[in-house]
Amino acid sequence: MTAYFIRRFLLIIPTFLGITILVFTVTRMVPGGPIERMLTEAQMASGDQVSFQSNNQGIAGSTLSESQLNQLKEYYGFDKPVLESYGIWLKNILLLDLGYSTRYGEPVWESIKQRLPISIYYGFMTMLLTYVVCIPLGILKAIKHKTPIDNISSILVFIGYAIPGYVAGIIVITIFAFYLEWFPLSGFTSNNFDELTFFGKIGDIIHHSVLPLIAYMSGGFAVMTFLMKNSLMDNLAADYVRTAMAKGLEFKTAVVKHAFRNSIIPIATNFGENITIFLAGSFLIEKIFNIDGFGLLGYESLVERDYPVVMGILVIGSLLSLIGNILSDITVALVDPRVRFGG
Amino acid sequence: MASQDVLLKVENLTTSFKTDEDQITVLDDISFNLLHGESLGIVGESGCGKSVTALSIMRLLPKPAGQVEKGFITYKGDDILTLTTKQMHTIRGKKIAMIFQEPMTALNPVHRIGKQLGEIYQIHFPDMSEEDSRTAQIDILNKVGIPAPEKRLREYPHQLSGGMRQRVMIAMALSCKPDILIADEPTTALDVTTQNQILNLMRELQREIKMSIIFITHDLGVIAEMCDRVLVMYAGKIVEQASVNELFASPRHPYTKGLLDSIPRLDTPSKSRLEVIEGLVPNLKNIPKGCRFRTRCDFEIEQCGVTDPVVEAISEDSSRTVACIRWKELSK
Known part of the structure; x- marks a missing residue:
């Protein structure tokens, strides 16, 4: 019976990886994200009248320069492919670091x-x-x-x-x-x-x-x-x-x-x-x-x-x-x- | 047969079950005696009231549906039916014990054998010490032929075979050396070899403890092997009562004859057709008027549907009875 429970505990690892990969990928694929949210806020703040038709337009017509955008992407890890950034995220999780909230900037x-x-x-x-x-x-x-x-x-x-x-x-x-x-x-x-x-x-x-x-x-x-x-x-x-x-x-x-x-x-x-x-x-x-x-x-x-x-x-x-x-x-x-x- | 030999007297016992719609009489006016040291068989088809008779005696009818309507069950001068619940607890298990049909489910799956067996001593001999109880448990398990009883006491029911479990049930029933053992189809769920071992064991223990046994079964072979006297029941009535020898030699009631004819025998040519009793047991909700067996009886006459056949004593000591209006002409 001990063997059974050891096996059950070991099975947690692949299950956990499956769940997190799935959700991580989904968060990358759906439109919208911290950068878009920031842009919106920046535009609101600057009183810019440019209205958003879509996210892409929003970025194109934003007040931020290309380099600033790239900087932000790098900051949030969006510049890397999904699997690579998942790897980084996972490594941090193993070090018990859940990352920072994009909303409040405080640790998750x-x-x-x-x-x-x-x-x-x-x-x-x-x-x-x-x-x-x-x-x-x-x-x-x-x-x-x-x-x-x-x-x-x-x-x-x-x-x-x-x-x-x-x-x-x-x-x-x-x-x-x-x-x-x-x-x-x-x-x-x-x-x-x-x-x-x-x-x-x-x-x-x-x-x-x-x-x-x-x-x-x-x-x-x-x-x-x-x-x-x-x-x-x-x-x-x-x-x-x-x-x-x-x-x-x-x-x-x-x-x-x-x-x-x-x-x-x-x-x-x-x-x-x-x-x-x-x-x-x-x-x-x-x-x-x-x-x-x-x-x-x-x-x-x-x-x-x-x-x-x-x-x-x-x-x-x-x-x-x-x-x-x-x-x-x-x-x-x-x-x-x-x-x-x-x- | 002197009356002091009677250990348990059942008189005019009528038991009914309530369903949502109506009340069904399952036992209708049953009377019989159980003598000291005898084995009394009760035989009949499924649903004829054999088990309900046993449960009525034990006062273990499923509540609140099952109810004894009238009658007396006299044990050692007391009517069991009028005893208080507390008095009943001192009789059950100690004076009258019971073993059930399904050894697979009759033991509690989550308690060790030792605990379930020890419980009886706890109830009936509260002063008994832990060690004495353990010695007694090992003793009784030895007696019922369970090897390595010390080890078995620590095991759970699912670790035992069906035969072993039935032996444990017998051990539990006999641990207080009861006066009466009611065995409700104790071997039905077991294979033939195990069945034989269990029957031998019960006979041996009966001789040793000198108890009376009420043996409920639908297997006339088991009756022949185990019992001194037999009650034949049909649809809640006792149709015939006789000693085993008389019953097998000269059955009086057409139903008994039918039962005996439907036993496969070694002396008939092989592949010959086995006799059966045509038809089904009547639904207890609408019992035919008159004799209950007449719808399946080969000897039905008009008179059968008019009056209920009375239980007639047909031997001098009235130990042999039959309930059929035509028994005399049919036995010619």
């Missing part, structure tokens, strides 16, 4: 680092609350199958599932922040955050995060709750639970010791993907609540053609999900003794 890592605490906080809370809510709820629903508790919770869970997260966000903001004023309208912390005590800070963050968390999670309950419920119901009807009862075990003990352990196996199959909480974030929800997280960063850098940031997020994101898949395999092997990877 700085932009990412700023968003990390926010995204980790939301990602972790979402993960925690999903497990804490869905697993017990799924168990309850399985045991109380077809009772009012089961039916009502199903309706609620499906309503949440049917409403997109950003719509849920707008609804809760309107009700709880605007009309009732129970929660702040937006942001991650209050303005006076630095003056608060330690517990005050925690309270402040929680106060700010209740509504966004509802928006993030309203749709997420359905899948895991029903996965848990159905999986447990399957196992409650399994022969070995009947065997356990026939041995003289109480129903409750049979559920806890026999059925539950088996029914978390399907949930364990995507446990590893939780590692991507570092990059959690939905652009729409972040926009609504004015949270400066990864969703917004990714979206803005795409719109602004800030390719170093796009690539930086891609590098971290793809590495995390590749590792996450392997983690899931390990978790499954841990909870299910029948699983033996190899061959």
Whole structure:
């Protein structure tokens, strides 16, 4: 089994190269880019009335001279063929240098680092609350199958599932922040955050995060709750639970010791993907609540053609999900003794 | 047959299952006795209520669909059906044990054999020390013929063959030396050689522990080999009850005759046609009026569709019964 996991880890390398080459090439091929963006800004600044019909015309009719343009191209590495500049980029990545944001001129890592605490906080809370809510709820629903508790919770869970997260966000903001004023309208912390005590800070963050968390999670309950419920119901009807009862075990003990352990196996199959909480974030929800997280960063850098940031997020994101898949395999092997990877 | 020899008495047991639309009576007014130390076979086609009889006795009917409607199941003077859940936990596994048809799925795949076996001692002998429990586990595995039991205790069910798993099931069932063992098709899923080994093992252990066995099967060959007495069930009713010798020598009910005729025999010429009982078991949702077997019976007369045949005692000690209005003329 060790050999299997070593092989899985080694496979990360070609997969990672494939993903990054593909996206790197695409960023080179699509029209627009940092230089064009700069030219636009320069023209805006100089009040030049020449309008843009296309990017090429824009360069031709720009205020910059040919040599200045070449200088810029050299600066961004656009003067070299795609593969060569990919090689340079890759070398820098291996040296843990993600490059500089073309938008802010600061290191890409700085932009990412700023968003990390926010995204980790939301990602972790979402993960925690999903497990804490869905697993017990799924168990309850399985045991109380077809009772009012089961039916009502199903309706609620499906309503949440049917409403997109950003719509849920707008609804809760309107009700709880605007009309009732129970929660702040937006942001991650209050303005006076630095003056608060330690517990005050925690309270402040929680106060700010209740509504966004509802928006993030309203749709997420359905899948895991029903996965848990159905999986447990399957196992409650399994022969070995009947065997356990026939041995003289109480129903409750049979559920806890026999059925539950088996029914978390399907949930364990995507446990590893939780590692991507570092990059959690939905652009729409972040926009609504004015949270400066990864969703917004990714979206803005795409719109602004800030390719170093796009690539930086891609590098971290793809590495995390590749590792996450392997983690899931390990978790499954841990909870299910029948699983033996190899061959 | 003195009445004190009766270990388990089932009287007028009626069990039904609720579906979304209606209620289906799966066992209809069943009565029989299980004597001390005897092997009682229950035979019949799939869906005739054999397993439901077993689960009713164990009170393990699938909830909430399965429900005992009426009747008594008396074990040592107590009606099992009126015991509290707590009292029932002290009977299940300790006094009345059960082994199931599918050894492949009857063991929990994620727990080691030792844990699943040790659990029984934990439940029924909570004061037993860890080491005593382990010794007992090794002992019982030895008894059911599992080689290297110390090693097996650390293994998971999927590492064992089907026969081995059924041996583990038997070990689990017998670890408390129960009074009654209910074996629900214990050898159906096994190949013939393994089947034979398991049957021999069960017979040996029965002699040693002096327990009674209720042996549920659709295989009359197994019945002949294992049982003292037989109940023949059809569509939720007991149609005939007899000792094994009587049953094979002189079956009284047309259904029993049909079953016996449909066993392939070594003394008939090869390639000759095997007798079958024509038709299918009636759907329990709409059981034919009168005798339930009449739609497939070669001897049906008008009267069969009018009245339910009563269970008639046809031997002096009333251990032999048959439920057919024409049995007398047919046995001539």
